[in-house]
Amino acid sequence: MTSALNARVVILTGAGISAESGLRTFRAADGLWENHRVEDVATPQAFQRNPDLVYRFYNERRRSLATVQPNAAHLALARLEQAWSGDFLLVTQNVDDLHDRAGSRNLLHMHGELLKAQCLACRADMVWPGDMDRDSPCPICGHGPVRPHIVWFGEMPLEMDRIYQALDRCDLFLAIGTSGHVYPAAGFVEAVGPRARTLELNLEPSLAASAFLERRIGKATELVPAFVEELLG
Ligand code: BJW
Numbered sequence: 001m002t003s004a005l006n007a008r009v010v011i012l013t014g015a016g017i018s019a020e021s022g023l024r025t026f027r028a029a030d031g032l033w034e035n036h037r038v039e040d041v042a043t044p045q046a047f048q049r050n051p052d053l054v055y056r057f058y059n060e061r062r063r064s065l066a067t068v069q070p071n072a073a074h075l076a077l078a079r080l081e082q083a084w085s086g087d088f089l090l091v092t093q094n095v096d097d098l099h100d101r102a103g104s105r106n107l108l109h110m111h112g113e114l115l116k117a118q119c120l121a122c123r124a125d126m127v128w129p130g131d132m133d134r135d136s137p138c139p140i141c142g143h144g145p146v147r148p149h150i151v152w153f154g155e156m157p158l159e160m161d162r163i164y165q166a167l168d169r170c171d172l173f174l175a176i177g178t179s180g181h182v183y184p185a186a187g188f189v190e191a192v193g194p195r196a197r198t199l200e201l202n203l204e205p206s207l208a209a210s211a212f213l214e215r216r217i218g219k220a221t222e223l224v225p226a227f228v229e230e231l232l233g
Contacts, residue, residue: 005232006086007171010163011077012188013092013099016177016203017220021068023096027179033057043153051134058148059131062114065096073176073224074102080228081106089166091159093178093185095150110157110185116149125149157184167191174227176201177220180208201227 015025025031026038033041036057040046047054081088081104090107092099095114099107117128119138126140128149138144151157167173173192179202180186189198189211200206200215201223209215216223 004086005084008087008166008169009080009084009089009172009174010166010170010188010192011088011090012173012175012178012185013077013090013094014176014178014185015094016179017073017092017224018068018071018094018096018098019177020073020219020221021071021098023064023068023098025177025179027181033060039153042150044155047147047152054148055131055133058114058150059133061095062129062131065114068096068098070098070102071221073220074098074104076225076228078103080231083232086171087166087169089163089170091163091166091185091188093182108159108163110151110159110163112148112150112158114148114150117146118149119144119146121145160184163188164191171196173198174201175199175206175208175212176224178202178206180206199227 019025041054041057077090088106090099090104091110092107093111095112097115115127115129116125117132118125119141121138121143122141124140132146134145136144136146138146167188170192173189173196175189178185186208189208192198198212200209200212201220202217203219204217205215
């Protein structure tokens with residue numbers, strides 16, 4: 001019974017859930033940044049080749065967080081988590097903090113967080129709300145420099161063991177606002193398989209759409225609150 005309040009739920013979100021808050025998605029027509037595709041700035045090779053460009057890209061994105069707010073879809077997922085008595089895990093590919101600010105707590109940022117840094121010398125992770133550059137020292141070891149706390153192409157996404165454990169056991173898997181271009185997240189629905197209810201909520205069918213048992217097409221701020229109301233009965 002996937003609608004029972006004690007069912008085990010895993011929810012995956014992507015850039016589409018933050019689009020109506022004013023954050024650009026990656027693969028939309030306006031998804032370029034200064035004529036660079038995300039694949040040209042979000043790799044360890046790009047960081048080695050042109051660190052200033054990559055620091056600037058993330059400094060701008062970090063600053064833009066101050067101008068946006070969680071929307072009705074983020075808030076509905078936080079409400080669902082509070083009302084839910086079964087296992088609940090929200091996995092986001094987004095590096096923004098809109099789920100955190102909406103009140104979600106059982107939340108994993110599998111591609112990292114804009115408001116954190118990682119020291120290239122001691123590898124410690126730390127909260128980092130301001131700009132960074134190649135001279136930013138690490139406050140923990142005194143060396144550094146620090147880099148954005150971002151999982152780039154070719155790097156291992158975070159918390160994969162916890163995510164696959166939850167996927168193995170879930171009764172309901174929901175994917176919201178993600179295009180299905182980027183793995184391993186695009187393969188989560190296949191990992192769940194047909195034994196659980198799988199549902200995609202997106203503005204258009206994703207590349208992974210045929211692997212879901214159900215799909216609803218529309219805006220996240222409309223579909224997500226309506227689906228949450230349905231689940232909570
Ligand atoms: C709305 C909406 C509204 C709009 N309402 N909806 C060949 C085959 C298979 C895999 C590979 C391959 N070659 C290389 C790989 C692996 C590679 C990969 O997937 N590459 C592909 C491009 C082919 N992946 C990796 O390298 C990953 N690591 C890895 O695989 O390690 C090995 C491993 C193996 C096995 C297990 C575990 C690990 C790392 C991926 C790192 C991704 N990083 C980025 C950048 C992060 C930082 C940053 O923000 O700068 O993460 S890339 C970028 O894409 C970002 C996103 O999180 C990610 C996903 O994008 P998302 O969220 O889906 O956004 P969009 O824009 O694509 O889609 C938005 C959707 O919303 C659209 O569908 C819209 O319609 C919809 N939408 N408005 C509802 N209002």
